[in-house]
Amino acid sequence: METRDSELGKELDATLQARRELGTEYESALIESFLEKLERRLDGAVDRRVRRQVAEQQMVVARGGRPAVGRDGENFGERFGFAVVSLVLAVPLTAIATGAAGFRGLVVTWLGVIGVNAVHAARGRLRWPREQRGTSDRDAA
Template sequence: MDASDTELKKELSATLQARSELGTEYEPALVESFLEKVEQRLDGTLDRRVRRHLAEQQVRGARSPERASSGHFGEQYGFAIVSLILAVPLSAIGVVNAGFQGLVATWLGIVGVNAFQASRGGRPFRRRGEERRESDWED
């Protein structure tokens, strides 16, 4: 557990303590405030990972000019990054409207959509008019 995990745990504890002191009428505001802090932490982590990955790719060099220009990184990880960023406000909406069950339903949907995307093997969606290739080795 690193320092940011400890800090986040303290924030959650403080939020729960405030909820017990203030009552349920302030629950949506407290949940939203906590989720904003989680979102900021997630954004920072994702930014660091993307920068690190891009730096590693620059050091190694692109495997081929075609892949470098096609935005392969965006195709492979863009969906997951966007779904994680959208997970925070969707979770807040689920909690505010349906409580814990709404949170569970929201995350089951997020996991389901990402599992489907992962089961496709990272293959990008084909656009109309694009030919289907049997492998990436074909030109």
């Protein structure tokens, strides 16, 4: 990575030197040229990362595991579905709790709904080793 950084530094130095020699009338063209080189370098880095992640996912699938779909290994559809189901179930629970305990029941019900959704959302962000969670790749499939 240091060689790439030094190459980029050399490119920047060359651009600045050319600006000194050519003057301010060529400044925008020099900046544009440098930014194009920087963009190509970033595109190359992103392409390499994407190819590496795709290869890693293919290895996981080839070994019989489940591919991680989201950044936290959880599918957006799963999170959205959980939220919708919890809200649908919250309606009758609210009616029952309000009828039985009044305003306190309403508050407790919605604190529970919010708590369950918060725990579900935070679950994917916590990075516990699989051994501590008690699951393995084969259990997840």
